[in-house]
Amino acid sequence: MTGPVRIEIPTPPGPHPPATNCYAFLAGDAVDLVDPGWDDPASLAALEAGLAGLGTSVDRVRTIVATHWHVDHLPLSARVRERSAARVLLGRGDELDAAVPVDGLLADGDEVVLGDRPVRVVGAPGHTPGSLCLDLGDDGLVTGDTLLAEINPGIGLSFHVEGNPIRDYLATLERLARDFAHRTGLPGHGPDLHDLPSRCAELAAHHRARSAEVVAVLARHPDATVDEIAPQLTWTGGWESLRDVSLRSALRQTAWHRELAAS
Numbered sequence: 001m002t003g004p005v006r007i008e009i010p011t012p013p014g015p016h017p018p019a020t021n022c023y024a025f026l027a028g029d030a031v032d033l034v035d036p037g038w039d040d041p042a043s044l045a046a047l048e049a050g051l052a053g054l055g056t057s058v059d060r061v062r063t064i065v066a067t068h069w070h071v072d073h074l075p076l077s078a079r080v081r082e083r084s085a086a087r088v089l090l091g092r093g094d095e096l097d098a099a100v101p102v103d104g105l106l107a108d109g110d111e112v113v114l115g116d117r118p119v120r121v122v123g124a125p126g127h128t129p130g131s132l133c134l135d136l137g138d139d140g141l142v143t144g145d146t147l148l149a150e151i152n153p154g155i156g157l158s159f160h161v162e163g164n165p166i167r168d169y170l171a172t173l174e175r176l177a178r179d180f181a182h183r184t185g186l187p188g189h190g191p192d193l194h195d196l197p198s199r200c201a202e203l204a205a206h207h208r209a210r211s212a213e214v215v216a217v218l219a220r221h222p223d224a225t226v227d228e229i230a231p232q233l234t235w236t237g238g239w240e241s242l243r244d245v246s247l248r249s250a251l252r253q254t255a256w257h258r259e260l261a262a263s
């Protein structure tokens with residue numbers, strides 16, 4: 001078994017999934033990692049234990065690919081990098097938000113060696129600008145947080161965002177459903193995805209429904225501002241429950257939907 005082997009890396013308590021799926025790929029006693037996880041002692045201990053179980057260790061890590069820059073995926077790479085010769089690779093577009101050293105950037109169509117195999121990089125902008133998937137052929141598609149089985153991934157969750165992430169995400173979903181219909185999805189959190197096209201369709205429908213709500217509000221009030229539109233939309237948990245980061249994210253998403261409605 002050369003991988004991908006899933007190692008569940010716990011995250012500190014907070015409003016995020018309780019664990020991140022790290023994927024290990026073995027080549028002899030060396031190992032490559034996708035999404036090492038949060039930079040936290042308990043996370044590092046879980047990674048060390050997982051690698052020991054595979055007959056390897058943190059100092060044998062060669063390559064680390066992060067599917068995106070988020071705090072529950074990339075930052076533990078810094079600890080691994082201190083103890084190994086590991087190169088850390090991230091999708092182009094996410095580097096401005098990365099809080100730890102990155103050695104190289106990946107883009108759609110690039111190839112990276114994981115374990116003993118070449119793996120194709122699939123650009124998947126939307127969740128973040130530089131989000132990427134990794135095509136393992138018959139072994140599946142690593143999806144990061146672009147596709148999750150049980151959670152609706154947020155969109156445009158970066159400080160540096162250009163263009164319209166909702167338009168990007170809808171295009172990503174369309175492409176993944178079309179080109180990777182028969183792959184098992186290996187997500188950043190939670191269980192595998194066994195029907196990529198139907199999950200892509202569900203997530204696209206969610207965002208199209210919100211766009212339709214924005215169109216309906218604008219039909220009644222053509223000059224409505226983002227602050228006026230947002231409370232009239234359907235939000236999971238209700239508009240009143242949104243605070244701080246989630247409130248700012250809701251307002252940004254509303255602005256992107258409004259822009260889509262106008263185009």
Ligand SMILES: [Zn+2]
Binds near residue numbers: 070073188
């Ligand atoms: Zn995540």
